[in-house]
Amino acid sequence: MGQKEVVYVVSDSVGETAGFVVKAVATQFNGGQVDIRRNSYVEDFEDIEDVLLLAVKDQSIIAYTIVIPTLKEYLDRRAQEEGIIAVDLLSPLMKAFEAKFNKEPHHRPGLMRKLDEEYFRKIEAIEFAVKYDDGRDPRGITKADIVLIGVSRTSKTPLSMYLAHQRFKVANVPLVPEVQPPEELFQIPRKNCIGLIISPDKLNEIRKERLRALGLASRANYASFERILKELDHAEKIMKRVGCPIIDVSNKAVEETAGLILDVLKKERSL
Incomplete structure (x- = not known):
């Protein structure tokens, strides 16, 4: 990566988890020269639209940790419509847990911070x-x-x-x-x-x-x-x-x- 690429980190909580994951991945590419822009406490569709506008402008990736299903689905759909790569960092592991333990996740943001x-x-x-x-x-x-x-x-x-x-x-x-x-x-x-x-x-x-x-x-x-x-x-x-x-x-x-x-x-x- 010659110039700093922009990655938007989006979360319905603080966004620390997504930030850490993005940094960890970025270090594998040219020493981690990535501009991480965090958007915390996203709680409605309007917040997501604001991030999408910026991501389209910068042609950047969105990495997100959103546990509220309606917000997650909205972000996935709108990112696809705008041709933006949006990576869900939680769902694959949450689905594995759900299948293994036969339980529904709480879908409540901020539980990690509380712990x-x-x-x-x-x-x-x-x-x-x-x-x-x-x-x-x-x-x-x-x-x-x-x-x-x-x-x-x-x-x-x-x-x-x-x-x-x-x-x-x-x-x-x-x-x-x-x-x-x-x-x-x-x-x-x-x-x-x-x-x-x-x-x-x-x-x-x-x-x-x-x-x-x-x-x-x-x-x-x-x-x-x-x-x-x-x-x-x-x-x-x-x-x-x-x-x-x-x-x-x-x-x-x-x-x-x-x-x-x-x-x-x-x-x-x-x-």
Whole structure:
């Protein structure tokens, strides 16, 4: 290709998919010297006529990703009448899927973009949970959708990650008698916070196992009943001061506790 050829990319959504495909093909011809002109959110016959006028003038190709059947059929017919090559980038694969899965496609534009947005929200929430895990930075408390508070080994971190996968930004704060809780905890709305409690027996069992796994069985104080009761008493006082809902995590799987957290918050606010 000596000069830059024009390709019109037409879509009833953003048009990124068609743009990528055109670029990929163009690189196989003289280094990809193609002028790609995108026409996004095409939603009626008039929009298609506007593109056709330009394509006829430039004698260019139209590459399109249109999932609305009436628009697709109209573009195919009018392109043929005007002697313009219009390439449907989706239909062959959609027909293969339809035949294979014996299902009708939704024919709704923008579904890929919706999936992408949900994916990036999830990644953002996971990064947030990592950054504001274990009270590392109290500034996360005011930015979080959900703040989890409780003593050590009440599943705060696993719950934060599980809820992050459901696109909630979660910060968690350990409650320790020797450490003053961050002031931010008392500044946020009570509906943003959940207190996690656990039975002394269960916590004793979990902590003993944790010490064994770390080879620190000699640190008996961490798992002693006296220490555990002191921590739980301190945590309960903080939770009452915050005024947050409280959930008992004893003998509950992370998934079950997460479900309870979301149920409690739905009563407090609209999620």
